[in-house]
Amino acid sequence: MASSTTRTTASTGPSRRKFLQRLAIGGMALGPGSAFLASCATGGGGDDDGDDGDDAPPADVSDDNPLGIAEDEPVEIYIFDGGFGDAYATDLHQPIFSERWPDVTINHNAAVDIGAELQARFAANEPPDFINNSGDGQMDTGQLISDGLLADLTPLLDAPSWDDPDVPVRDTLIPGTIELGSRNGTPYVLNYAFTVFGIWYNKTLMDENGWPVPTTWDEMLDVCADIADHGIAPWVYQGVTAPRYMNWPLLTMAAKLAGPDVLVPLDNLEEGAWGHDAIRESAHALWDLGQRGYYLPDVEGMDFRDAQGLWARGEAVFCPSGSWIENEEADAIGEDPTFELAVMPEPLLSADAVMPVETIRATAGEPYIVPAQANNPRAGMEYMRAMLSMDGARGFTEKVTSLTAVLGASDGVEIEAPGLSSAQEALSAAGENVVNWLYPTWYPTMENPGIDQATGALLRGAIDVDEWVDQCEAAAAEIRDDDSIEKYTR
Incomplete structure (x- = not known):
């Protein structure tokens, strides 16, 4: 099957030049908050010169392949190796993904300083397909959005959920999750963990x-x-x-x-x-x-x-x-x-x-993003879809003692961790009295x-x-x- 995208060449428009200048004078701006939005899910992180980048269509879309990913093209992911570690990816989410897509090779990477690892890749127009943008080295997602370097996640949210083809992904998320990862109505960030x-x-x-x-x-x-x-x-x-x-x-x-x-x-x-x-x-x-x-x-x-x-x-x-x-x-x-x-x-x-x-x-947090100019952005979104499955969300809760933004994912889960159990009780006691x-x-x-x-x-x-x-x-x-x-x- 043909690739869903092809790698674009580096833009020389004003947006790209400003980005490179920031790198030259001190590295990409880093910050501690969540991440957010950006460009086109098919890989076109256009610039101010009107170049829309790679507008190649996805592979054939079907009930079994709602995002139209290429079934023989690898997907490269980066996980922040911090409080949650990266075993939840290697031992849980990647096997769920691979069971459905056995011919898609997952190139897994873990990094303590995400910004230091990836800023040069963004500058070279060769970012990975999926990033857990977290930690003290978190990239400034607002700036990435302004520079057109992140993908619009609407195709993911509109796709059928992993477990139920009649329920779109957006309807499986706790209210407020999509809004937190959006700017001006466009979703750019999947905030996966739900933090109390x-x-x-x-x-x-x-x-x-x-x-x-x-x-x-x-x-x-x-x-x-x-x-x-x-x-x-x-x-x-x-x-x-x-x-x-x-x-x-x-x-x-x-x-x-x-x-x-x-x-x-x-x-x-x-x-x-x-x-x-x-x-x-x-x-x-x-x-x-x-x-x-x-x-x-x-x-x-x-x-x-x-x-x-x-x-x-x-x-x-x-x-x-x-x-x-x-x-x-x-x-x-x-x-x-x-x-x-x-x-x-x-x-x-x-x-x-x-x-x-x-x-x-309490709020959804732990941001995950798909770069607009990734080689295989739709596979990055498909990986997100696997994370948002019931097995993916429940397993995450059991493995790293954190709730997720998936509705009902902790129902029936025996939570032995006293801290997480206490957090659940606090969230229940708060009811609608939640601030952010x-x-x-x-x-x-x-x-x-x-x-x-x-x-x-x-x-x-x-x-x-x-x-x-x-x-x-x-x-x-x-x-x-x-x-x-x-x-x-x-």
């Missing part, structure tokens, strides 16, 4: 010492005082590597206090948004923890894994994170057979808070280094809340005033 955020702790340690799970900030301070009296640090955060983890409880508590609408102006880059009274009060609470000596000593200079490792070994009690932490710190947690991981929603800052204490931040914000995805450099550095300085006491607000406002203004950055609103 909160404050993580060792339930056994809390129970043994009679420390109640605090539901208000006053209760939190009382519990912290008792913990400190026992010679244990009440809190840890992810050190110099990722102080932004503390932005998550900060903004969640602000939303509980004033309502979810307090988050919208942050995403919309509105002047003065970071100075809202609720955000100030929440920032003050976390600043005050440092003033009271409730952070793990010297955490401000630690790598995030070192800081989390000390927490997992009992040197601190509370740790902000997403539900991936159970897998990420499995080895350290496993050293203590009594460690029962649990997550708590952030306490209420005031009794007159607008949202209930059960409110949590999008500026880290839309504007990665606004969060890192912008807000990230400001929060790090706040936590270590180098600046006060007013100065933190000023620095956050400056980070937002830098994006707002840069005409080269496409803006989004919600």
